[in-house]
Amino acid sequence: MNYVAIYREGSEFIPHDETILEEDDEIYFLCARSDAREVIELFQSKQRIAKKVTIAGGGNIGAALAEALESYTHVKLIEENAERANALASKLSRSLILHGDCTDETLLFEENIDKTDLFCALTNDDQTNIMAAMLAKRLGAKFSMALINRSSYLEMIEEESNIDLAFSPQQVTLSTLLTYIRKGDIVQVYSLRSGESEAMEIIAHGNAETSKIVGKSLEGIRWPENVVVAGLIRRGKVMKIEPSISIEQNDHLILFITDKESIPEVEDLFELRK
Secondary structure, eight states: OEEEEEEETTEEEOOOTTOOOOTTOEEEEEOOGGGHHHHHHHTOSSOOOOOEEEEEOOSHHHHHHHHHHTTTSEEEEEESOHHHHHHHHHHOSSSEEEESOTTOHHHHHHTTGGGOSEEEEOOSOHHHHHHHHHHHHHTTOSOEEEEOOOHHHHHHHHHHOOOSEEEOHHHHHHHHHHHHHSSSSEEEEEEEGGGTEEEEEEEOOSOTTTOSSTTSBGGGSOOOTTEEEEEEEETTEEEOOOTTOBOOTTOEEEEEESOGGGHHHHHHHHSOOO
């Protein structure tokens, strides 16, 4: 596992060997997929298993989530539209479909929201999702999350509400678009922290004559400021990041970029000499 950045009290910094983690630190790290569960468990005081899930909103996202979970989790789905609720009741054989308003305190109370392990507000209305998730949390839901489309709401929720997690589908869409917009042979780009930072997987091409990085060690490359080499994948194998390791043709480098103004310099590094 490689720690690449820590956000603490609104500011970010790159950790070093002597960095001590503090409560409420937001940590970005890189690890092999096979080690992900073990690494995540290091940050949890105890493992949470959601046995009871309540979903607000029976649209495409809510219905798909209920269908994915209902075979092994007790799922309740609240849908305000009666016709849609009836259709879902026919489609989802193991989920309990409730016709009602997900912001109705009486409904949530009667459905024992305080026994819910996970409450997911997934309607197509941001304000409804915010109110429902906040209300569910106040009434005792152990973990509440809300789907938010407007990025301006995301920061407000993170700072001022009791909602445990707010996420936006636009972040996923933006990451996909950036993959095609960025220069160079980029495999994937992930937009992080509402677009403030990016994580990028990019392939090194060329040789010592045509490339600015191939044949050079990591410490021998003048990386732009605010760029961390978080990982290196060579022929499908995750390599240990050491300053002396040299970059070879077709290496995949994972870069964490905390300041988007550094991105043009990164793209220039990976472009072949003409």
